[in-house]
Amino acid sequence: MQKALEEAYAARGKDEIPVGAVIVCRGKIIARTHNLTETLNDPTAHAEMQAITAACNALGGKCLDQCTMYVTLEPCVMCAGASSWAQLGRLVYAASDPKKGFSLYSDKILHPKTEVSAGLMADLAKKLLKDFFAGKR
Secondary structure (H helix, E strand, C coil), X not given: CHHHHHHHHHHHHCCCCCCEEEEEECXXXXXXXXXXXXXXXXXXXXXXXXXXXHHHHHHCCCCCCCEEEEEEECCEHHHHHHHHHCCCCXXXXXXXXXXXXXXXXXXXXXXXXXXXXXXCCHHHHHHHHHHXXXXXX
């Protein structure tokens, strides 16, 4: 999660919403990304979407069942759906998203075999987001 937080700080430095994601497969980081929605003018360029694409390219396939994604904020429905299509093996997220997180809608959005852990380094991720948005207001 520390590497995902580093990505979130990189996003903040680009005036992007500070969310970072890292995908690990067999003990090795195969993708590390952050939000790029402002940079790319693309509402789908969330950290998780970027990470899924990079990880699939690194593995040469669309199945991430042997992988773990670490992300600093609970994925939205779009990102949870994409992780389901990729058959993500494990999802670990730091801060819950009470406004747009997938768990507001259904935990069935994820692939049925995806293991989920929440709250790892949540306080740091929440503070980063809170400070970012405080600076915007």
